[in-house]
Amino acid sequence: xxxxxxxxxxxxxxxxxxxxxxxxxxxxxxxxxxxxxxxxxxxxxxxxxxxxxxxxxxxxxxxxxxxxxxxxxxxxxxxxxxxxxxxxxxxxxxxxxxxxxxxxxxxxxxxxxxxxxxxxxxxxxxxxxxxxxxxxxxxxxxxxxxxxxxxxxxxxxxxxxxxxxxxxxxxxxxxxxxxxxxxxxxxxxxxxxxxxxxxxxxxxxxxxxxxxxxxxxxxxxxxxxxxxxxxxxxxxxxxxxxxxxxxxxxxxxxxxxxxxxxxxxxxxxxxxxxxxxxxxxxxxxxxxxxxxxxxxxxxxxxxxxxxxxxxxxxxxxxxxxxxxxxxxxxxxxxxxxxxxxxxxxxxxxxxxxxxxxxxxxxxxxxxxxxxxxxxxxxxxxxxxxxxxxxxxxxxxxxxxxxxxxxxxxxxxxxxxxxxxx
Ligand code: SAH
Ligand code: SF4
Numbered sequence: 001x002x003x004x005x006x007x008x009x010x011x012x013x014x015x016x017x018x019x020x021x022x023x024x025x026x027x028x029x030x031x032x033x034x035x036x037x038x039x040x041x042x043x044x045x046x047x048x049x050x051x052x053x054x055x056x057x058x059x060x061x062x063x064x065x066x067x068x069x070x071x072x073x074x075x076x077x078x079x080x081x082x083x084x085x086x087x088x089x090x091x092x093x094x095x096x097x098x099x100x101x102x103x104x105x106x107x108x109x110x111x112x113x114x115x116x117x118x119x120x121x122x123x124x125x126x127x128x129x130x131x132x133x134x135x136x137x138x139x140x141x142x143x144x145x146x147x148x149x150x151x152x153x154x155x156x157x158x159x160x161x162x163x164x165x166x167x168x169x170x171x172x173x174x175x176x177x178x179x180x181x182x183x184x185x186x187x188x189x190x191x192x193x194x195x196x197x198x199x200x201x202x203x204x205x206x207x208x209x210x211x212x213x214x215x216x217x218x219x220x221x222x223x224x225x226x227x228x229x230x231x232x233x234x235x236x237x238x239x240x241x242x243x244x245x246x247x248x249x250x251x252x253x254x255x256x257x258x259x260x261x262x263x264x265x266x267x268x269x270x271x272x273x274x275x276x277x278x279x280x281x282x283x284x285x286x287x288x289x290x291x292x293x294x295x296x297x298x299x300x301x302x303x304x305x306x307x308x309x310x311x312x313x314x315x316x317x318x319x320x321x322x323x324x325x326x327x328x329x330x331x332x333x334x335x336x337x338x339x340x341x342x343x344x345x346x347x348x349x350x351x352x353x354x355x356x357x358x359x360x361x362x363x364x365x366x367x368x369x370x371x372x373x374x375x376x377x378x379x380x381x382x383x384x385x386x387x388x389x390x391x392x393x394x395x396x397x398x399x400x401x402x403x404x405x406x407x408x409x410x411x412x413x414x415x416x417x418x419x420x421x
Contacts, residue, residue, distance in 0.1 A: 243282050
């Protein structure tokens with residue numbers, strides 16, 4: 001999601017006549033778009049700021065701005081200002097579209113601007129974006145989150161759920177299709193609760209998949225409590241809705257799911273998985289999992305491992321629980337030691353690696369519909385169920401075209417294939 005926010009920032013700055021520089025040394029303005037979902041992301045920002053400090057010393061006119069969800073938290077903004085006094089602008093998630101104006105104010109002589117105003121009426125950035133990829137384009141359909149999972153900072157830094165109007169989304173998608181984009185990824189923290197006052201997610205997907213042209217639609221993230229059986233059936237019968245669902249489970253233990261305030265249990269989650277397997281037989285399913293949530297016992301962790309073994313995800317994003325100040329879980333009793341968290345994630349990574357290898361081996365000999373998104377000798381293509389296949393293009397350029405690729409081999413669960421005409 002942050003990648004797309006950054007694309008929108010590029011568009012806002014390009015409108016003001018700026019162009020993109022690949023190297024920080026060549027830039028007159030450096031913007032850090034931060035994330036605070038896990039501690040690691042926050043630590044990296046400090047490291048990256050440290051690395052450009054000398055540039056500012058050598059070029060006093062260089063403007064450094066920091067924005068995004070980390071700095072939406074006043075405490076983080078103040079900490080950065082104190083530790084990196086060379087930063088000129090600090091803003092959060094709500095005022096991204098206004099960032100070029102803030103930079104202009106610095107050019108006019110202002111020393112430091114701090115703008116953390118909460119404004120939920122302005123969608124983050126203009127809806128225009130400079131897309132960094134011609135094959136896939138991200139399209140925000142909603143902002144914010146109302147779920148308040150007890151570990152998660154997102155609702156505090158991105159505000160309440162608000163959906164864009166269906167007509168605006170359809171227009172944006174239509175213009176992307178006119179430009180030749182073939183894969184649209186709809187974005188939202190909880191896309192299933194999309195509602196613009198008149199239309200729900202089912203209506204949006206129906207409308208978008210009725211647009212003419214050769215393309216497919218993917219979306220993320222689905223919340224298990226809100227992914228409806230109707231949407232699953234629609235994906236199954238509508239060719240333009242790709243057979244791919246990212247359905248974060250977070251834990252396989254009902255007790256932990258309750259403590260996380262996820263509002264589903266493993267039986268309800270597995271019911272969704274069964275529905276997906278029934279109506280979308282070749283679906284690619286991926287998920288996020290957190291290990292080491294406060295009070296997680298060995299037994300709870302075993303339940304997570306069991307669930308992962310039962311579902312057999314194509315890909316699993318595994319995270320060590322990271323304490324986020326201001327969230328209920330941060331002050332829960334029973335915080336788990338780093339050593340235990342690390343041992344648990346190592347075990348889960350091993351379990352998932354074996355599953356991924358087995359699924360990759362099962363794909364050998366099968367032919368997949370895929371969209372080429374990489375050129376050259378070892379070109380890549382993304383399948384209808386969102387797997388990546390590396391193939392030798394034999395000198396022909398298939399970039400941004402749909403192709404059939406037969407998987408001919410695997411290595412470390414990576415798929416390799418050949419074009420079938
Ligand atoms: N809205 C999405 C994604 C939110 S953030 C959803 O509900 O699934 C992406 C992922 O980061 C989450 O799914 C979760 O697995 C992980 N995450 C969020 N907060 C975390 C924390 N405090 N510690 C570790 N992982 C976290
Ligand atoms: Fe965070 Fe939960 Fe909202 Fe996802 S649904 S953004 S994990 S609070």
